[in-house]
Amino acid sequence: xxxxxxxxxxxxxxxxxxxxxxxxxxxxxxxxxxxxxxxxxxxxxxxxxxxxxxxxxxxxxxxxxxxxxxxxxxxxxxxxxxxxxxxxxxxxxxxxxxxxxxxxxxxxxxxxxxxxxxxxxxxxxxxxxxxxxxxxxxxxxxxxxxxxxxxxxxxxxxxxxxxxxxxxxxxxxxxxxxxxxxxxxxxxxxxxxxxxxxxxxxxxxxxxxxxxxxxxxxxxxxxxxxxxxxxxxxxxxxxxxxxxxxxxxxxxxxxxxxxxxxxxxxxxxxxxxxxxxxxxxxxxxxxxxx
Amino acid sequence: xxxxxxxxxxxxxxxxxxxxxxxxxxxxxxxxxxxxxxxxxxxxxxxxxxxxxxxxxxxxxxxxxxxxxxxxxxxxxxxxxxxxxxxxxxxxxxxxxxxxxxxxxxxxxxxxxxxxxxxxxxxxxxxxxxxxxxxxxxxxxxxxxxxxxxxxxxxxxxxxxxxxxxxxxxxxxxxxxxxxxxxxxxxxxxxxxxxxxxxxxxxxxxxxxxxxxxxxxxxxxxxxxxxxxxxxxxxxxxxxxxxxxxxxxxxxxxxxxxxxxxxxxxxxxxxxxxxxxxxxxxxxxxxxxxxxxxxxxxxxxxxxxxxxxxxxxxxxxxxxxxxxxxxxxxxxxxxxxxxxxxxxxxxxxxxxxxxxxxxxxxxxxxxxxxxxxxxxxxxxxxxxxxxxxxxxxxxxxxxxxxxxxxxxxxxxxxxxxxxxxxxxxxxxxx
Numbered sequence: 123x124x125x126x127x128x129x130x131x132x133x134x135x136x137x138x139x140x141x142x143x144x145x146x147x148x149x150x151x152x153x154x155x156x157x158x159x160x161x162x163x164x165x166x167x168x169x170x171x172x173x174x175x176x177x178x179x180x181x182x183x184x185x186x187x188x189x190x191x192x193x194x195x196x197x198x199x200x201x202x203x204x205x206x207x208x209x210x211x212x213x214x215x216x217x218x219x220x221x222x223x224x225x226x227x228x229x230x231x232x233x234x235x236x237x238x239x240x241x242x243x244x245x246x247x248x249x250x251x252x253x254x255x256x257x258x259x260x261x262x263x264x265x266x267x268x269x270x271x272x273x274x275x276x277x278x279x280x281x282x283x284x285x286x287x288x289x290x291x292x293x294x295x296x297x298x299x300x301x302x303x304x305x306x307x308x309x310x311x312x313x314x315x316x317x318x319x320x321x322x323x324x325x326x327x328x329x330x331x332x333x334x335x336x337x338x339x340x341x342x343x344x345x346x347x348x349x350x351x352x353x354x355x356x357x358x359x360x361x362x363x364x365x366x367x368x369x370x371x372x373x374x375x376x377x378x379x380x381x382x383x384x385x386x387x388x389x390x391x392x393x394x395x396x397x398x399x400x401x402x403x404x405x406x407x408x409x410x411x412x
Numbered sequence: 413x414x415x416x417x418x419x420x421x422x423x424x425x426x427x428x429x430x431x432x433x434x435x436x437x438x439x440x441x442x443x444x445x446x447x448x449x450x451x452x453x454x455x456x457x458x459x460x461x462x463x464x465x466x467x468x469x470x471x472x473x474x475x476x477x478x479x480x481x482x483x484x485x486x487x488x489x490x491x492x493x494x495x496x497x498x499x500x501x502x503x504x505x506x507x508x509x510x511x512x513x514x515x516x517x518x519x520x521x522x523x524x525x526x527x528x529x530x531x532x533x534x535x536x537x538x539x540x541x542x543x544x545x546x547x548x549x550x551x552x553x554x555x556x557x558x559x560x561x562x563x564x565x566x567x568x569x570x571x572x573x574x575x576x577x578x579x580x581x582x583x584x585x586x587x588x589x590x591x592x593x594x595x596x597x598x599x600x601x602x603x604x605x606x607x608x609x610x611x612x613x614x615x616x617x618x619x620x621x622x623x624x625x626x627x628x629x630x631x632x633x634x635x636x637x638x639x640x641x642x643x644x645x646x647x648x649x650x651x652x653x654x655x656x657x658x659x660x661x662x663x664x665x666x667x668x669x670x671x672x673x674x675x676x677x678x679x680x681x682x683x684x685x686x687x688x689x690x691x692x693x694x695x696x697x698x699x700x701x702x703x704x705x706x707x708x709x710x711x712x713x714x715x716x717x718x719x720x721x722x723x724x725x726x727x728x729x730x731x732x733x734x735x736x737x738x739x740x741x742x743x744x745x746x747x748x749x750x751x752x753x754x755x756x757x758x759x760x761x762x763x764x765x766x767x768x769x770x771x772x773x774x775x776x777x778x779x780x781x782x783x784x785x786x787x788x789x790x791x792x793x794x795x796x797x798x799x800x801x802x803x804x805x806x807x808x809x810x811x812x813x814x815x816x817x818x819x820x821x822x823x824x825x826x827x828x829x830x831x832x833x834x835x836x837x838x839x840x841x842x
Contacts, residue, residue, distance in 0.1 A: 163512065248671065249663060250601070250680050264600055270611075270666035272816045356612035359666045359812035375485045376801045378513065 150391065156384035168381070175385040185386070187361045188369040191276060195365060196344035198280045199287065204336055206284065207291030208329075214292075215299045225296075232290040240353035243282050244269075247354075269355050272362040279363050282350050287343060291336045298332040299325075330409045334401065341397050345390065366390050438731045441739065442473040444490075444500040445555075446483035446720060449673075449689040449756065456755050464742050470735050480720065481613045481801070491515050491727055498728040499736040501720040504542035505796035507550050508635035510723060512798050517726045518548040522733045531741060534762050538717050541793030545634075551721035552740040553761040555752075557687040558715045558784045558791050559621045561708075562694055565701040567592055567603065567682040578705035582625070582651055585708045589661035592682035605661030606683040607676075608652065609669035610815050615808040616795050618685060621716040622648035624792045625709035635797040636839040640807070641829035647710075649821040653814050666812050676702075687718060688784040691757025695778070704780040706787040717791045719758065750774075759784050797832075798839045806831035 157175050159168035179185050214225045231239065246253040247268035255266055268278045302325070310320045348368045351357060357364035357372065364372075370390065374383030447453045454476050461472040477483040480503045488510075490496040502510070510516050524532065532540075532549060539553035565575035571591040579585040589605030596602050608618045623630050628644035631637060639645065655662040667675075673690060675681040677697050685707065694702060707715040722740045724733055742748070746764045750771035753760040765771055766785070775782040797803045810824040810831075819827070 163514075248674075250675075251678060259600070262598065265663065267663055267665040267667075270668065271664065272812075272818065358612050358808070359610075359816055360809045360818070372805075375489060376481065376805075377799070378488065 153384045153387050153391075156381060157388050159381055161379050161381040175381055179382070179385050179389065184361055184364065184369065188364045188366050191362070191364055192345065192366045194276060195280055195283070196341065198277075199283045199344055200337070200340040202280075203284045203287040204291060204333070204340055206288040207336065208295050210288060210292045211295035211299055215296060228292055229289045231286045231288075232293075234286075236286065236347065236349035237353055239282065239286055240350035243278075243285075243350070244354055247278055270359060272359050275355055275359060275362045279351060279355070282354075283343075283347055286347070286350075287340065291340070294332050294336055295329065298329050302328055334405055334409050337405070338398065338401055341401065342394065345394060366393075438470060438729075438735045440471045440473065441499065441732060441735055442475060442497040443722075443736070443739070444475045444477040444483050444487045444497045444502075446477060446480045446501060448479055448719075449687060449693055453756065456752065460743055460748065460752075463748075464739055467742070468735075468738065470739075472739055479613060484801075488513065488515070491725055494727070496725060496727050498732045499722055499724050499739070501554050502723055503794070503800075504539075504551065504553070504556070504717075504719060504721040505794035506800055507542055507545060507721075508796055508798045509800040511545060511550065515726055516550055517724050517728070517733055518550050519552070519724070519737065520548045522724060522730075522737050524549075528737075528741075531744075534764060535744075536759075536761060536763065536788055538788045538791050538793070539721075539761050541717065542796050543721060551723045552744065554720055554722045554740075554743065555689060555756070555758045556717060556719040556721075556761050557689045557758050558717050558787055559617065559685055559707055560688050560715070560784050560787070561683055561685055561705045562676055562690075563683045563703050563705060564676070564679065565703050567594075567679070567700075568703075571682075575701070575703060578703060579708050580713055581708055582710050586651075586655065586659050586661065589655060589683060590659045593659075593661045601663075603679060604663055604675075604681045605659070606655055606685075607662055607667045607672055607681040608655075608685045609672055610652075610666040610808075610811055611668040612805070612808050614669040615666075615811045616804045617716065617718055619648065619652070619807065619811055620792075620795045621685070621707055621714075622652055624716050625707065625714045627710075627714070629792070630795050631797050635800075636836055638795075638797060638803065638829065638832040638836065640825045640832060642825075646821050646825045649811065649814055649825060651710075652811075653817075653821055656815065657817065664815075664817070666815050687758075689719065689756050689758045691781060692755060693757070695757075695780075702780075704783045706783060706790075709790075712790075713787060714790045714792075715787050716794060717788070718794055753781070757781065759788070797836060799835045802835045803832050806835065 156168075158170060158172060160166075160171055160175075162168045210228050214221055214228065218224070234242075249255060249265055249267045249270070252268075254268065255263070258264075258266070266274060268274050306324055307320070310324060315323075345365075345367060348365050348371070351363050351365060351368045352371070355363045357368050366386065367390070370383050370386045373379050373386060445457060454474070457474045457476075461474050465471050475497065477486045477500075483500065484502050484506060487497060487500040487502065496515075507516075519528075519532070532552075535553050536556075539556045540549075543549055543551045543553070561578060563578060568575040568588075571588075571594075573588055573591060579588045585606070592603065592605040593601060594603040609615065610618060620630065623645055626644045626648050628639070628642060628648065630639055630645065656664050672681070672684045672686055673693065676684045676686075676694065677699075679700070688704075691704065706713040722736075722743075724736050724740075728736065743752070744761060746760075746762065746768050747770070749760040749762055749765035750768040752758060753765065753771060754774045760766060760771065766775070766782075795803070795807075807828050810819065810828040813819040814821055814824040
């Protein structure tokens, strides 16, 4: 017989378990199963093909392009948005006139939906008479086909993502900074520590739990945030801005190749799982929790 | 949005209850439609639906679902989810793909009586080019267009060109575009000679027109073969690329379709290739005299039809299908087709609409509205194959690589063909 407490414990976590299984684990398992079959088409039912879909994916040049693009996108957006967020948090943590206004300004991009952001930036990127080209023209700059040129399209996407994300991460850093006991600052002042030394040896280590949290989020977002690609470039020109998730969407909902979309999803799941494991396993050990 | 009643109707249909029982109960239909041009399209569509309800008592809920690609995605997703519309306006060129998904019901199956057959025969033949397969009719022409050139007459005069004589050949077009390109003292372009859309969803249309301009056909009628790797197709792409690389009359890289109208209206581009469906929008917003002309060709004008047809879906009950067909006939009545043409610029799909007084008067006062119709005889159907979106994507990627200067036209076409062959392999009959 199970103890009464055990029953109660199970009853208490049951709602969460049901939701998790229904919306996370079950879809994940069916996705893995779907990736082993062909796509049903009209009258043709799905057929078991083993790992053929994975082999096809291996031979798909667009998949590798998407993977490479996503790597570039992640390596650029993650450090840039995290560092920018920290700098902004430090800036608005000090006493300065109009501080609430500055904080709000930094946070505004986070509150806007990505679709709206993308449409605003579409105007910024318009060749010839868009905002950026107008500003550059003042300094004698030429015309830039920001989104239509394969060389600048992905950097443009990265800029939008950093602009959108930094404000969100700033909030976490700001909260952490506010929670920091002021006596540490007073003690280091007494000891005559420089501001840089204090930041490096006290502030930064104390911000590590926040940094880990922010990093995990930034990594997820680097694979999750593709709304602006849909609005601004559709993955073009010539797949220059195709990211993994966008490619999954295209496979699943434009080409209706659900088996291939499932295969891609499994790859993305494995990739994200590995990254999360690395972050918590490796980085997590170096983080000091109070 | 979908309503619960639609859902109930759909599940009822799947239970295969006798159609007689439901014949009386068709009170509501929903249909998805895309918007590819500017202007107050939703208000016009809403108006037609209200009129239809007043006449028949059937409430039609129109759902604006984005551009053509997005509407296709939403309609198919909804249908696969068992909660789809009974009809939708989708690209005419999607016929083969939609049929392959086994979600369409043909007009023959819904039931066309003699009057219905006569009605079908009343459409312009060019607009039915993408409607027939396997001896059946699968869609009804609705918002149909051809590609036309919009040009800035003031810019033509300024460049020393005759504003009343738009180029008729490629050589003339390239020469005119070069003259129209204006640079300031620093060499910065302040006005481009010509812009054509090369973005996803539009590149294949621009290219389809160019291919017809060298009189090259890109696919077989069954939609199972493509002919990209052909000297004429390469020539067509070379001409497009050359407008930027040789003539320097078009910007490098890809120009986006949604950007073309603002560019033209801002005076940033002297010529744009766009749809006739944009005419009313340009007319309302251009601050300079503008002209509409048919597309030139290598030797003479040639163009491609485009736009959307009304499709009917299998998931609807027989009674709903019949009601949907009734709606299609309702919106294609001469007076309404004429009204649609006047309010949007799309070509009325039936000759008899041009016999109505409203359209006659409108055309007399605004001759540009009748330019596109004159080019129907030299128009071909759109590129249309099985796995249409995949073939489009293969073509679009390669066209974009070429426009970006990373692939030669020959390499781009060879790669497109190889990709298309791979995609269409399962559909080739042995």
